[in-house]
Amino acid sequence: MKEENETRQSILARLIPGFVSLTKHGPSGWMVIIGLAIVVVIVVMTAIAPWVAPHDPIKSNVGPLASPPSWQFPMGTTALGQDMLSRILFGGSTMLQVSAISVLICFVIGVPLGLFSAYVGGNLDKTFSLIIDAVYAFPGLVIAIAIAAVLGPGVVNMALSIAVVYIPSYFRIIRSQVLSIKELTYVEAAKSIGAKWHSILFKYIFPNVVPSIVTVATVNFADAVLTAAGLTFIGLGVSVSIPDWGYDLTKGRELLSNGGWWVITFPGVMIILLALGFTFIGEGLSELLNPKLQR
Amino acid sequence: MGLRTYIITRIILTIPTLLLLLTAVFLIMRVLPGDPVALHFEKKATPETMEALRHILGLDKPLWQQYLDYVWGVIDIGYLIQHGYPNLGKSMQVTTEDVGGQIFSAFPATLELAIYAIIIAVVIGVLLGVASSKKYNSVPDHIIREFGIITYAVPIFFLGIILQLIFGVYLRWLPTGLRIAPTVEPPVSITGLYTIDSLIEGNLYKFIESVKALLLPSFTLGIILSGVFVRLTRTNMLETLRLEFVTAARARGLKESTVTYRYALRNAFLPVLTMMGLQFALLLGGAVLTETTFSWPGLGRYIVTRINFRDYTAIQGAVVMFGLFVTLVSLVVDILYAYLDPRIRL
Numbered sequence: 083m084k085e086e087n088e089t090r091q092s093i094l095a096r097l098i099p100g101f102v103s104l105t106k107h108g109p110s111g112w113m114v115i116i117g118l119a120i121v122v123v124i125v126v127m128t129a130i131a132p133w134v135a136p137h138d139p140i141k142s143n144v145g146p147l148a149s150p151p152s153w154q155f156p157m158g159t160t161a162l163g164q165d166m167l168s169r170i171l172f173g174g175s176t177m178l179q180v181s182a183i184s185v186l187i188c189f190v191i192g193v194p195l196g197l198f199s200a201y202v203g204g205n206l207d208k209t210f211s212l213i214i215d216a217v218y219a220f221p222g223l224v225i226a227i228a229i230a231a232v233l234g235p236g237v238v239n240m241a242l243s244i245a246v247v248y249i250p251s252y253f254r255i256i257r258s259q260v261l262s263i264k265e266l267t268y269v270e271a272a273k274s275i276g277a278k279w280h281s282i283l284f285k286y287i288f289p290n291v292v293p294s295i296v297t298v299a300t301v302n303f304a305d306a307v308l309t310a311a312g313l314t315f316i317g318l319g320v321s322v323s324i325p326d327w328g329y330d331l332t333k334g335r336e337l338l339s340n341g342g343w344w345v346i347t348f349p350g351v352m353i354i355l356l357a358l359g360f361t362f363i364g365e366g367l368s369e370l371l372n373p374k375l376q377r
Numbered sequence: 378m379g380l381r382t383y384i385i386t387r388i389i390l391t392i393p394t395l396l397l398l399l400t401a402v403f404l405i406m407r408v409l410p411g412d413p414v415a416l417h418f419e420k421k422a423t424p425e426t427m428e429a430l431r432h433i434l435g436l437d438k439p440l441w442q443q444y445l446d447y448v449w450g451v452i453d454i455g456y457l458i459q460h461g462y463p464n465l466g467k468s469m470q471v472t473t474e475d476v477g478g479q480i481f482s483a484f485p486a487t488l489e490l491a492i493y494a495i496i497i498a499v500v501i502g503v504l505l506g507v508a509s510s511k512k513y514n515s516v517p518d519h520i521i522r523e524f525g526i527i528t529y530a531v532p533i534f535f536l537g538i539i540l541q542l543i544f545g546v547y548l549r550w551l552p553t554g555l556r557i558a559p560t561v562e563p564p565v566s567i568t569g570l571y572t573i574d575s576l577i578e579g580n581l582y583k584f585i586e587s588v589k590a591l592l593l594p595s596f597t598l599g600i601i602l603s604g605v606f607v608r609l610t611r612t613n614m615l616e617t618l619r620l621e622f623v624t625a626a627r628a629r630g631l632k633e634s635t636v637t638y639r640y641a642l643r644n645a646f647l648p649v650l651t652m653m654g655l656q657f658a659l660l661l662g663g664a665v666l667t668e669t670t671f672s673w674p675g676l677g678r679y680i681v682t683r684i685n686f687r688d689y690t691a692i693q694g695a696v697v698m699f700g701l702f703v704t705l706v707s708l709v710v711d712i713l714y715a716y717l718d719p720r721i722r723l
Binding site for chain 2: 229304346
């Protein structure tokens with residue numbers, strides 16, 4: 083028990099001061115703060131949408147069709163006469179769900195796979211690496227499209243297809259770290275006092291790879307948002323009855339030739355903000371955790 | 378190890394990768410969905426119709442035999458020589474058409490877009506990266522770095538739509554889609570690349586028309602990809618500019634631009650080359666969305682239209698083609714490195 087507490091402390095010892103004194107770390111610290119702020123605002127916005135949205139986001143003809151922003155409809159209306167502001171408030175949920183579920187799947191599969199493969203080594207490691215490298219080299223979006231096309235639309239299916247693309251990133255980064263960590267003296271010491279393999283792997287090695295996992299996860303979050311938008315754009319998104327930024331952006335193209343800029347701009351900017359929020363967190367954290375890159 | 382031995386070893390090592398790729402695609406496209414034929418018809422056809430389609434496509438055979446047929450189809454050189462494209466089966470939508478033929482006629486469009494996009498990405502990336510490193514830690518440096526980060530977060534099709542809106546709809550300078558205006562006859566296909574074919578034909582008008590059509594899609598893709606080159610060039614230039622040979626060059630009284638571009642950049646450029654190879658997969662993924670945005674009749678648009686028809690044999694063929702393309706590029710890049718840098722052959 084005591085050992086476990088110490089492990090937990092070693093994780094926190096590296097992360098907590100980072101959060102508390104982020105402001106003292108110059109630009110990278112501020113990047114994390116801004117990124118976190120953007121993500122938190124979007125999550126809160128999506129959560130409170132049912133209470134603050136002026137209109138039903140699905141209901142058509144709440145206003146004139148395809149009207150530009152006005153006092154009554156600050157973000158204009160869609161071609162079906164839906165209120166754009168309400169759709170923006172509600173529309174983040176799909177992307178947040180898809181990215182969160184895909185990160186979870188990657189974490190559950192990619193992390194143990196990388197830990198195990200590197201720790202065991204030998205032919206098992208070689209086989210895993212060969213397969214994973216083949217997936218890694220393949221155009222991610224094309225794999226995601228193929229899988230999403232087969233599985234059909236839906237939040238979980240989208241998350242799954244994104245996860246398949248991202249598992250290799252987790253695997254590779256964890257594997258390379260474990261390969262060097264497992265040769266360190268303290269691991270050897272643990273082995274010599276007869277610690278079991280699973281406690282070496284999860285209590286001694288795992289805490290040291292957590293920072294890298296956090297960094298990969300934020301990049302994964304950002305990429306999942308963009309991939310989800312991309313899948314929606316080519317018609318593999320969620321159903322029409324759920325307000326979604328990706329869907330609005332795709333549909334907005336139809337108004338483009340008439341100069342209908344508002345239907346694409348607002349959802350597009352929201353997607354960029356969400357992806358940017360995660361990217362900022364990732365960039366900032368990786369600079370904080372690897373001071374060598376900080377230049 | 379001599380260069381020839383290295384090349385042969387590298388080619389032999391490609392075989393397991395290819396088999397792995399083919400197997401993975403087969404598992405995803407034929408085994409995972411259960412019955413692609415039922416999915417294709419969305420359960421709106423009689424069992425007889427479905428059985429007939431299964432028979433035409435060979436999907437009524439046992440799975441292992443389907444697998445062997447499919448792998449053999451891809452590697453059957455005789456078929457490739459006879460038809461000019463590999464045997465990727467028949468399309469589900471139009472069962473008289475070969476998927477291989479359809480894919481090979483769409484492919485040059487993707488290749489042309491990819492070539493111009495990567496050139497634009499590298500040029501923007503290197504120029505901004507160098508400028509950023511020269512003005513280290515100043516306002517321009519910060520702006521360029523932010524640009525590099527923002528390119529990661531912009532959905533490629535959103536950028537495409539915005540460029541269409543500005544240059545196509547408002548300013549009316551450039552076409553918003555297709556490889557060449559519908560009123561212009563495409564050049565006679567020799568390479569399949571319109572810009573090159575029109576020059577071979579000696580038709581300057583067609584050349585200008587195809588360049589105009591290329592500008593928006595290739596800039597869209599190029600800008601999104603440039604971020605990684607900005608960052609890479611900047612980091613490497615910062616490191617190189619500190620080295621002694623740069624100081625020595627300055628001390629000899631060479632012009633600063635000569636020192637930067639002739640001396641420092643030359644050293645910082647090798648990692649950029651490496652990254653060009655690595656970015657290729659990302660480029661192809663981005664090409665799918667760019668092609669859809671600009672109705673660009675390439676492989677990406679092919680895959681997207683086939684998804685709407687639930688044409689699983691065609692999707693499978695296109696995915697295999699993407700995989701073959703990436704494998705081939707990484708093979709060529711590796712051989713090129715071995716040629717340029719003898720250490721790799723050791």
